Amino acid sequence: MAKHKTPLLDQLESGPWPSFVSDLKLEAAARAKNEKDVNYQIPVEVVEDLLGVLELSYTDGETHWKHGGIVGVFGYGGGVIGRYCDQPEAFPGVAHFHTVRVAQPTGKYYTTAFLRQIIDIWDMRGSGLTNMHGSTGDIVFLGTTTPQLEEIFYELTHEANVDLGGSGSNLRTPAACLGKSRCEYACYDAQAICYDMTMEFQDELHRPAFPYKFKFKFDACPNSCVCALARSDFSVVGIWRDEIRIDQEAVAAYVGGEFAPNAGAHSGRDWGKFDIQSEVCDNCPSKCITYADGKLTINDKECVHCMHCINTMPRALMIGNDRGASILCGAKAPILDGPQLSSLLIPFIKVEEPFTEVKDVVENIWDWWMEEGKNRERLGETMRRMGFQKLLEVTNTKADPRHVQEPRHNPYIFWKADEVDGPWERDVNEYRKRHQR
Amino acid sequence: MAFVSSGYNPDKPMENRISDIGPRDFNEFLPPVLKNNFGQWKYHDILEPGVLLHVAESGDEVYTVRCGTARLMSITLIREMCDIADAHCDGYLRFTTRNNVEFMVDSKDKCDALKKDLQSRKFDGGSFKFPVGGTGAGVSNIVHTQGWVHCHTPATDASGTVKVIMDDLFEEFTNHNMPAPVRIAVACCLNMCGACHCSDIAVVGIHRKPPLIDHEHLDNVCEIPLAIASCPTGAVRPSKVEIDGKTFKTVAIKEERCMYCGNCYTMCPSLPLSDKEGDGIALMVGGKVSNRISMPKFSKVVVAFIPNEPPRWPTLVKTIRTILDVYKADANKYERLGDWAERIGWERFFEKTGIEFTPHLIDDFRDPAYYTWRQSTQFKF
Ligand code: HEM
Ligand code: HEM
Ligand code: HEM
Ligand code: HEM
Ligand code: SF4
Ligand code: SF4
Ligand code: SF4
Ligand code: SF4
Numbered sequence: 001m002a003k004h005k006t007p008l009l010d011q012l013e014s015g016p017w018p019s020f021v022s023d024l025k026l027e028a029a030a031r032a033k034n035e036k037d038v039n040y041q042i043p044v045e046v047v048e049d050l051l052g053v054l055e056l057s058y059t060d061g062e063t064h065w066k067h068g069g070i071v072g073v074f075g076y077g078g079g080v081i082g083r084y085c086d087q088p089e090a091f092p093g094v095a096h097f098h099t100v101r102v103a104q105p106t107g108k109y110y111t112t113a114f115l116r117q118i119i120d121i122w123d124m125r126g127s128g129l130t131n132m133h134g135s136t137g138d139i140v141f142l143g144t145t146t147p148q149l150e151e152i153f154y155e156l157t158h159e160a161n162v163d164l165g166g167s168g169s170n171l172r173t174p175a176a177c178l179g180k181s182r183c184e185y186a187c188y189d190a191q192a193i194c195y196d197m198t199m200e201f202q203d204e205l206h207r208p209a210f211p212y213k214f215k216f217k218f219d220a221c222p223n224s225c226v227c228a229l230a231r232s233d234f235s236v237v238g239i240w241r242d243e244i245r246i247d248q249e250a251v252a253a254y255v256g257g258e259f260a261p262n263a264g265a266h267s268g269r270d271w272g273k274f275d276i277q278s279e280v281c282d283n284c285p286s287k288c289i290t291y292a293d294g295k296l297t298i299n300d301k302e303c304v305h306c307m308h309c310i311n312t313m314p315r316a317l318m319i320g321n322d323r324g325a326s327i328l329c330g331a332k333a334p335i336l337d338g339p340q341l342s343s344l345l346i347p348f349i350k351v352e353e354p355f356t357e358v359k360d361v362v363e364n365i366w367d368w369w370m371e372e373g374k375n376r377e378r379l380g381e382t383m384r385r386m387g388f389q390k391l392l393e394v395t396n397t398k399a400d401p402r403h404v405q406e407p408r409h410n411p412y413i414f415w416k417a418d419e420v421d422g423p424w425e426r427d428v429n430e431y432r433k434r435h436q437r
Numbered sequence: 438m439a440f441v442s443s444g445y446n447p448d449k450p451m452e453n454r455i456s457d458i459g460p461r462d463f464n465e466f467l468p469p470v471l472k473n474n475f476g477q478w479k480y481h482d483i484l485e486p487g488v489l490l491h492v493a494e495s496g497d498e499v500y501t502v503r504c505g506t507a508r509l510m511s512i513t514l515i516r517e518m519c520d521i522a523d524a525h526c527d528g529y530l531r532f533t534t535r536n537n538v539e540f541m542v543d544s545k546d547k548c549d550a551l552k553k554d555l556q557s558r559k560f561d562g563g564s565f566k567f568p569v570g571g572t573g574a575g576v577s578n579i580v581h582t583q584g585w586v587h588c589h590t591p592a593t594d595a596s597g598t599v600k601v602i603m604d605d606l607f608e609e610f611t612n613h614n615m616p617a618p619v620r621i622a623v624a625c626c627l628n629m630c631g632a633c634h635c636s637d638i639a640v641v642g643i644h645r646k647p648p649l650i651d652h653e654h655l656d657n658v659c660e661i662p663l664a665i666a667s668c669p670t671g672a673v674r675p676s677k678v679e680i681d682g683k684t685f686k687t688v689a690i691k692e693e694r695c696m697y698c699g700n701c702y703t704m705c706p707s708l709p710l711s712d713k714e715g716d717g718i719a720l721m722v723g724g725k726v727s728n729r730i731s732m733p734k735f736s737k738v739v740v741a742f743i744p745n746e747p748p749r750w751p752t753l754v755k756t757i758r759t760i761l762d763v764y765k766a767d768a769n770k771y772e773r774l775g776d777w778a779e780r781i782g783w784e785r786f787f788e789k790t791g792i793e794f795t796p797h798l799i800d801d802f803r804d805p806a807y808y809t810w811r812q813s814t815q816f817k818f
Contacts, residue, residue, distance in 0.1 A: 008747060008748040009748060010562075011748045011749060012597055012600050012601070012748050012749070013560070013561075013562025013563065013564065014562060014563060014564070014604075015564055015600070015601070015604030015607075016564055016565055016568060016604060016607045017505065017507075017564060017565070017568065017600055017603035017604045017607060017610075018505060018506055018507045018560070018564055018565060018566055018567075018568065019507070019560055019562050019564040019600060020507040020509045020510070020596045020600065021562070021600075022560035022561055022562040022564060023507060023509070023510055023511050023513075023514050023560065024509075024511065025561070025562075026511060026513050026514070026560070026561070027511035027512070027513050027514075030511075030513045039438070039439070039441055040438055041438065041440065041441060043438075044438075047511075050586070054585055054586060054594075057585035057594065058585070058594070058597070058747040058748055060713060061711075061712075061713035061714075061716060061745050061747065062711040062712065062713060062716070063584075063585050063588065063589060063590070063591050063711055064585070065585075065587060065588060065589045066589055066706060067589035067590070067702065067703055067706060068589075068703075074450040074451075074454075075450075075454075075456060076456070083587060083588075083589070097587070099587065103459055103460035103461075104460055105460050105461050105462070105463045105465075105466050106460065106463040107463050107531065108531050108532040108533065108534075109463055109466040109467055109468075109471075109529065109530075109531040110466050110529070110530055110531065110532075111465070111466050111528050111529060112519035112522050112523050112528040112529070112530065113528065114461065114465075114466065115515060115518075115519055115530075116516070116519055119512040119515050119516065122512060123512055124441075128511055128512045128513070129509065129510075129511055129512075130509075130510055130511070130512065130515065131508050131509055131510070132506065132508065132510055132515070132532050132536070132538070133508075133532060133536070135580060135581075135582060135630055137534075142509070142586075142587060143587075147440070150443075150445045150447065150450070151441075151442065151443040151445055152443075153445075154443040154444055154445040155443045157454075157455035157456065157458060158443070158444065158453075158455060160461075161458065161461060162458070162460060162461050163456070163457065163458045163459050163460065173460075175534070177534075178531070180475050180476035180478075181463075181467055181471045181472075181475055182471055182478065182491055182499065182501075183478060183481075183491075184478035184479055184480055184481065184491075186476070186478075189476065191463050195459075195460070195462060195463060198459050198460060199459045202457035202458075202459055203457065205459075206456070206457060222727070222728035222729070223727050223728070223729065224726045224727050224728065224733070225534060226534050227534075227635065227726040229726065229733060230634065230635040230726045230733060231726075237728075260482070262573070262574075262771075263480075263481055263482045263483050263573075264482055264483040264484065264485075264573065264613070265483055265572070265573030265574045265613055265618075266573065266574045266613055266770060267483070267485070267486075267573070267613045268486065268573075268574070268575070268612040268613035268614035269613070269614045271770050279770065279771065283730055283771055285730055285731065305728070306728050306729050306730055307727070307728060307729050308729050308730045308771070311729060312771075314480045314481060315479075315480040333628065333629040333634060334627065334629065334634060335627060335628065335629075335669055335698055335700070336669035336670070336803075337803055337804060337805070338802065338803060338804065338805040339634040339735055341635070341733055341735070375666070
């Protein structure tokens with residue numbers, strides 16, 4: 001018998017999409033039964049009470065969570081998000097309901113042995129509810145009490161050999177696409193650099209020292225499966241700079257209809273026979289592909305690496321061999337001066353172990369941002385306030401037409417003294433010798 | 438419920454402490470077929486919606502079955518996933534950025550058995566535990582945030598809105614019948630932890646009333662300077678209020694400056710702002726992050742406000758359905774929603790979808806606003 005009646009939430013059990021309400025009820029029942037005889041360290045009715053307080057929000061259209069309060073583990077500035085219920089008498093099981101962010105393995109691959117190990121910890125010491133995963137990328141353990149935080153951290157680090165993720169004004173848990181592990185488009189090893197930089201910058205991740213949060217994300221090609229250039233202050237996007245490799249026989253197979261275009265992504269509708277001219281050549285944003293006499297030719301010098309032709313004919317076209325990444329900086333959500341996507345800083349950089357070149361760029365940016373950034377100012381905002389040129393300067397990057405969509409619309413240029421011939425400091429009396437007052 | 442120590446000693450927190458060890462190395466978790474062919478993949482095929490085949494230079498194959506999840510999931514369900522992965526996949530599985538779970542096997546036969554097993558599993562309420570889909574030119578799972586399940590500033594719920602939208606778009610999740618991939622995100626307040634600014638469809642919770650002020654308690658629970666500094670628009674200033682002859686140090690809010698972001702509430706619990714009638718959803722469309730064909734772009738607000746209608750948000754669901762149906766019928770192959778809207782013109786977008794264009798849809802917030810007005814006589818009647 002359920003502890004709270006949930007007539008509104010019950011209406012979310014129907015329909016084909018996985019119902020979180022059904023899942024919560026399953027967990028509530030499992031805890032009540034406790035077949036494995038778990039020594040629960042937080043109230044057994046935590047899930048029942050979550051359903052109860054959520055039903056209350058569904059009834060009155062308002063949240064019943066109070067914000068944070070400072071909770072965490074000793075020595076870390078992030079990784080735990082404090083949460084208290086504003087109706088603790090009615091829902092004592094969720095009176096404290098803190099989140100623990102656990103560092104996810106890059107690419108989000110797991111063995112069941114590891115997953116079982118960490119969820120057993122969470123079974124005993126938390127609500128048994130999770131997000132797989134939080135939007136930054138971490139494993140999110142949803143709901144426990146303050147006394148359990150150190151215990152969970154201790155067991156995670158000692159038994160499961162895994163750390164907490166980041167929150168607050170520090171480096172957030174970096175994330176990467178699955179890259180070379182299963183994708184033929186990967187221009188660099190996104191997982192390797194993501195793991196390497198996560199380990200290198202553990203201190204920045206756990207101990208807030210920044211003006212505000214900072215995120216790295218790694219996409220191994222311009223398809224951007226983890227949305228690096230929309231979702232991270234430091235976006236590394238894979239790219240090649242030589243020729244797209246072409247297998248003309250496979251091109252013929254697409255034209256002949258033996259291979260489905262776009263790996264079959266459009267199979268659910270009749271779009272007519274594949275037309276290489278309109279579907280590939282005409283869609284190329286720089287119109288650098290021609291198909292004539294059964295032969296596909298790409299003017300690679302004009303290619304802007306949009307991936308369209310490769311996505312459309314993956315068995316015929318392959319990324320080039322001279323591979324690396326572009327680095328773009330400064331994406332942020334709309335608060336405050338509107339949303340920003342990352343802006344191109346380094347058109348091409350080699351991404352090879354030990355990734356020194358990339359780390360040098362990051363460290364130069366941090367040095368500048370920690371010096372100049374205001375409190376709660378994201379890198380993208382510092383860039384806007386101080387100017388893109390400043391970013392070029394601190395990263396020793398040469399200005400390049402690739403940095404802009406188009407040149408500036410005004411000649412209000414800030415010249416530096418040493419850029420202008422003759423002395424910068426001038427004597428007005430000398431001037432007046434040539435010009436009367 | 439006796440307290441069981443992990444071994445942690447609160448009197449000596451540094452004793453045996455392990456810290457800064459980071460995540461586990463992903464190399465430990467790669468299925469052998471992926472490990473053996475790392476960086477040596479030749480091509481892939483989507484065999485049917487939700488089922489991918491990747492072929493390596495060596496000739497090795499890996500079959501992946503992708504299933505949607507609610508993201509909010511119990512360990513009981515995760516244990517079930519582990520049982521499936523143990524039975525079919527030698528104990529390996531992975532999750533995607535968009536909250537899907539993927540099971541991988543190395544032959545077609547195993548793949549068919551796996552898929553059948555996954556599709557047979559349902560919750561007591563009747564919904565699928567592991568719906569197969571989310572690939573190609575269809576609707577993938579929704580990236581979303583916490584909502585009423587776990588946050589203090591939401592203007593709507595996330596888990597519930599995701600459930601009702603995906604119930605309605607289930608056909609599109611399990612099919613390749615759209616012109617191009619459709620990416621949906623839900624963020625339950627303006628902070629947009631859920632990163633919807635660049636989605637084909639972005640559902641964003643918004644408040645519409647300035648914070649309440651708990652004058653009598655504010656000074657006890659808040660650092661007034663922090664509350665002031667937290668406001669991105671400078672709407673909060675220090676003030677004094679007299680109640681029953683007693684003077685309280687508090688703050689005042691310049692209402693015309695407030696855009697209801699809730700940042701002040703994050704710093705100061707005496708400034709709550711949720712409100713049943715005030716809160717609801719802004720609907721944004723036409724963003725993308727991939728560089729394919731066109732450059733990445735932001736989502737644009739096309740409906741300024743949709744009320745919260747829990748538990749099933751019928752107006753929200755219907756509006757999204759309408760937009761996607763028109764897009765589906767009208768767009769060219771490979772054309773993302775935003776590219777389609779730009780090709781036909783936003784004036785046509787509103788005409789075809791029947792969505793009313795209101796003054797709230799014209800940007801008036803700071804710098805970027807001007808660049809969204811039309812400085813041309815090129816437009817359509
Ligand atoms: C002033 C601005 C912001 C505040 C006050 C804020 C506050 C919060 C809070 C309280 C949570 C925890 C929710 C919970 O589990 O209870 C959260 C989660 C999160 N925030 Fe923010 N946030 C802000 C801006 C952002 C922005 C701009 C982004 C991304 C661009 C972001 C990304 C995230 C992510 C990814 C999570 C995890 C949410 C999830 O996985 O559901 N936040 N934020
Ligand atoms: C970057 C600074 C500017 C440059 C280089 C510039 C340049 C010019 C030039 C070359 C012309 C054509 C003159 C001619 O046909 O004899 C012109 C015309 C004009 N400009 Fe500007 N201008 C600038 C700024 C402005 C500003 C700030 C304004 C107004 C606030 C302005 C308003 C006009 C107007 C009203 C005309 C006359 C157009 C016409 O007679 O058809 N300009 N400008
Ligand atoms: C690169 C920027 C600019 C250049 C090179 C420029 C150049 C000139 C020149 C050559 C004249 C004509 C002087 C003459 O007839 O002897 C002029 C006049 C004028 N300019 Fe500018 N100008 C610039 C920007 C501006 C701006 C930004 C403004 C105002 C916002 C402005 C306002 C005027 C005005 C009011 C006049 C007087 C027009 C008149 O005599 O009727 N100019 N400018
Ligand atoms: C309606 C507007 C927006 C919505 C609905 C939205 C939604 C989202 C979602 C769902 C995420 C995923 C969060 C994550 O997985 O971490 C995200 C992340 C992010 N968004 Fe937005 N976003 C919006 C606007 C913006 C804008 C305009 C920017 C800046 C240009 C921005 C910058 C970011 C960044 C930097 C992240 C990374 C967050 C992270 O990785 O934790 N967002 N946004
Ligand atoms: S971003 Fe590119 S390389 Fe990475 S998984 Fe996506 S398509 Fe593959
Ligand atoms: S990758 Fe894009 S720009 Fe380059 S040739 Fe192919 S379609 Fe054209
Ligand atoms: S989007 Fe807003 S309400 Fe939702 S989890 Fe983030 S801060 Fe909380
Ligand atoms: S809700 Fe946002 S804009 Fe309004 S007063 Fe608070 S911080 Fe300022």
